Amino acid sequence: MARYVLGRLVSLLFVLVAVSVIAFLLMHAVPGGPFDVTERRLPEATRLAQLRKYGLDGPLWEQYLRYMSHAVRGDFGVPFQSPTETVTGLIARAWPVTIKIGVPTILLAFTLGTLLGVVSALRQNTWLDYAVTFTATLGLVVPNFVIALWLVLLFSVRFDWLPPGGWGEPKHYVLPVLAYALAPTALVARYTRASLLEAMRADYVRTARAKGLGERRVLSAHIVRNSLIPFVTILLPEIPNILTGSIFIEAAFRIPGLGRFFVTSTSSRDYPMILALVLLVATLWGITYLLTDLLYTVLDPRIRLSGGAAR
């Protein structure tokens, strides 16, 4: 197991290098640079000085190597969007805010989604199942910024119960978490329902019942456990998605999190920030998939890990 994990971590390093090269080349291929915002053309001397000041004056390979040589030491440079701090400082400031929204979102989505999925599966083709399915479909098809607007209209404008935006107090969490959680809740509910229904019809469940096992035991030991594998495969990667924030939710509720930087870094050609975020996301995804593979062995003893891949 340890060898397997070590191998995966080493391969993750190669993935990070590849991802950084691709991202670096792509961001420099996009027309326009970080300082192309002036109403009139800058004097050539100033333009060149700007490039020098931010290390953008050499050939691309040189810029890349310079960036990565600093990055491996934890220095990701200065974000063009916020020149009074470092990229590391910015992420350290903004990411915890996003995580503070993300963690309750994950908890809510996974508990409520699982509960709804189980109820829906156990009461298949009843009004309860239809209601859950309808709500889940709604949660998946309506964008979260629209949900956010509905919530603001209802709870802030109509009832004046909660603030429409802002940050710093517990009351500021409620609407963003609800808006953000609806889609993953729906996803969890639908996959839980589908997995359970598939497991409930499996031969081994019929066999278990035929052996005279009680329904509770059948459900916990056979149905739920076996239905968790597709659940883990599909839903665990939702976690890094949520933990890196949503520009829509953060913009709608004025949350000073990391989410908006995924978009503004690109639109403002903030090269140091783009690379840092790409590396962050790639790392999170790499670790998530590693954890997913490890969880398989727990959920299904037949699965063994060795070398560089799961068998």
Place this chain on the structure above:
Amino acid sequence: MSTGSEDRTPAPIPDPASVPPDPLGHRLRRRTLLGAAAGAAAAGAVGVGPRNAIASPAAAVPAAAPAGQAVPALPPDAAPPERQVYVAPDNVSIAKVLDFYEQVYERPSEAASDLFSDPLIRLNKNFELIPAAALEWSGSEDGRTWTFRLDPNLVWSDGTPVTAEDWIATFRYAADPGHAWDFSWFWASQGTIKNWNQALEGAVPTDQIGVRQGPDAQTLIFESEEPAPYMPAKLLYSLPLSAKALAEHGPLYNTNPETAVSAGPFILSEWQRDQRIVYVRNEQYTGQLKVPVNKVIVKLAAPDAFFTMYENDEVDFMNKPAPAQLKLMQDDPEKASQVHSGVGDFRCFYLFFDVTKAPFDNIKVRQAFSHAIDREAIASQILGPAGAPAYSWLAPGFPAANGDALKEIQKFDPALAKQLLAEAGFPEGEGFPAQEMWLRAPSPLDQGVAGAMASMIKENLGIDVEIAAKDQQGFTAALNAKPTEILFGYVSYGMDFLDPANMLGVWHSGGRHSWVNEAFDTGLDEAASFVGDPQQRLTMFQEVERILVEDVPGVFVYHETPVQLIKPWLKGDFIAPDENGISSMHWPGYSCTSTVPEGLYIGADAPEGREG
């Protein structure tokens, strides 16, 4: 040469019949609105006499330094002092630094800005140049040397006197190649500060630029490469950094409340990144502004959230609501009075061509486009109070504006448009390549106007036009590339300072566009540096603008009258109608470059909780 308000020319009298009916009931009578500016321009920016007169609109010199910032008596309908808090939104993506001479385009300037020092001069709401940090000023006979006498009572919040040294340090920092200031172009052309460009290139040290001390610490001298009769107007952007703080803490000292220093009416108190910036009264301020507000809170958010914040009484003010938001306000009888339409920065929205490439190298094609756009329909159907039709570059009321005389040149005339296109070899648009109209980070309003123009071009000329919305960086890089990479686009420009040299300079060869016209360049250069009769100078600019309009490097679509939403509890002279009846927060807004801060107070009817 004088810059005094005493030689102001009268504002042009509008012809009411020339103002189209307002279908939305909120259209501004632009010609009336902007009359003040012409007067102010003649008085200040353009009012350069042939003699070496010293007659700036001098402020009284205080006999002795006051103890600190005086708190003006509040009117009876004002909120108590502790609730004198002005709250406004700004774009979270723009808020990077706070000082003008650190970065211009990346400082929050939507709601409140430039509050840490007084510029040499400022604008009042009638666009007159009035004394600020400089009590008076004078120009040499050749218009190349300008001397400013500073208010001796100004002091930084750390107790250091404000002296010429602060401006000298600031301008040297701005010219420093290591700084790479994003507004360096401003002093690099038209009234170029002596040795400015050489300093940017590193060819001469920054202490050689033409900003120096006079005989004493309260005398500041600017020297330009060419005669610059508009220098005082241009020095609206002369907000100094503290030389001492710059040396001790570096140029970002005003991004941290612990190192912040101010000689303006406010000082930085708090900056929660991506959330809010709080300015509090600088008790040491001894300048000319008497400011009723005790605290300014700038709430940082994505612009899409501004209207919700405004609706929820979280902010007192917002700029440029989207068309749908504006309609919501106008349709609500209780809120319609909160909609104001101002003069802004005399911005002109226009179509432009790369005239060096086919098919736009043919003037008949350009003329055909200019006659195919129905500006009146755009104004009435899309713009509402946000703009007035344009047929020339300089907005009505701007110095040297000559709209009536130029109106026929680019008038809407679809038959003539078709004829010209046919003469250019494209009858009914046959054989004319489909065009892509580039837009720069377009707002919903921009997209509406661009869509309408594309339809008009298709309908009147038979030419297919596709709208291509580009982001700010991509568009700007392509626009500024030499040669330009945009064949056909739609963009705007607003003044930097109140002189035709500035607005017309956009079209000077080597500037923003590929159009080159020797007569225009020569005429503009001569008019810009002309230090004779001010009226003659205006006439020279009018001749120059005629060349521009006739050669059609651009199709002028509308002059912006930007819409503001202002809560009823924002009271004071700032909202009282100006000389021409305009009631709005005038450009440049809540800033030391304007008199708005002393004319704005919070009414007792302001709701609680806005500060949170």
